[in-house]
Amino acid sequence: MGQREILSIENETLKASKGHKDSQEILLKYMLSQYGKRYRDPDCQQVFLIGVWKALDKVRLDIGNPLKYLNYKGHYAVIDYVKQRMKKNLRQHCQDCRLSSRLYRNGFGKYICTACQSEQIYIMNYISPTDLLEPHSHDDNNLVIWEFRNQLAGRQLNVFELALSGHKQIEIAAILRITTTNVSIRMRQIRSKWLKYQNQ
Numbered sequence: 001m002g003q004r005e006i007l008s009i010e011n012e013t014l015k016a017s018k019g020h021k022d023s024q025e026i027l028l029k030y031m032l033s034q035y036g037k038r039y040r041d042p043d044c045q046q047v048f049l050i051g052v053w054k055a056l057d058k059v060r061l062d063i064g065n066p067l068k069y070l071n072y073k074g075h076y077a078v079i080d081y082v083k084q085r086m087k088k089n090l091r092q093h094c095q096d097c098r099l100s101s102r103l104y105r106n107g108f109g110k111y112i113c114t115a116c117q118s119e120q121i122y123i124m125n126y127i128s129p130t131d132l133l134e135p136h137s138h139d140d141n142n143l144v145i146w147e148f149r150n151q152l153a154g155r156q157l158n159v160f161e162l163a164l165s166g167h168k169q170i171e172i173a174a175i176l177r178i179t180t181t182n183v184s185i186r187m188r189q190i191r192s193k194w195l196k197y198q199n200q
Contacts, residue, residue, distance in 0.1 A: 051077025
């Protein structure tokens with residue numbers, strides 16, 4: 001980057017920090033082209049730009065490098081966004097009452113069941129079939145699995161969802177507080193229903 005371009009960007013940064021709309025647009029495009037392209041996900045790029053935009057009124061040219069500061073703010077906005085998305089997929093499963101719910105901590109920072117207040121909790125990454133297999137998806141396989149899932153109920157549905165999110169039979173048994181034999185039976189029932197469903 002040449003000296004003239006550096007001065008131009010610093011000038012645009014100064015104008016943008018004072019609320020000049022055209023300069024804000026120029027600076028955001030520059031930040032996206034220089035720093036934001038490392039995020040492949042368009043949502044992350046958008047969050048990056050929002051983080052940069054929120055930091056514009058706090059940037060100062062007389063302290064440090066303003067572009068590094070804006071990059072830092074945008075980057076940490078993306079990190080917060082990714083953490084929120086990951087946390088959304090974490091679920092807790094109570095061993096005592098078998099309730100599955102979002103994470104809940106008491107005042108002491110321990111995860112507890114919202115129904116029975118038990119501390120016997122399993123925490124795991126859980127991808128809801130509604131997130132994975134949305135009906136408006138263009139993937140025919142996802143639509144087929146989504147329709148098949150709607151035919152299951154009770155323990156079969158619980159076992160299917162846990163297996164779909166990548167858990168092994170022994171983990172499913174521990175989460176649902178049933179025997180591994182019971183999980184195997186449910187898996188056989190699900191496979192049988194799946195074969196019948198495919199032949200329709």
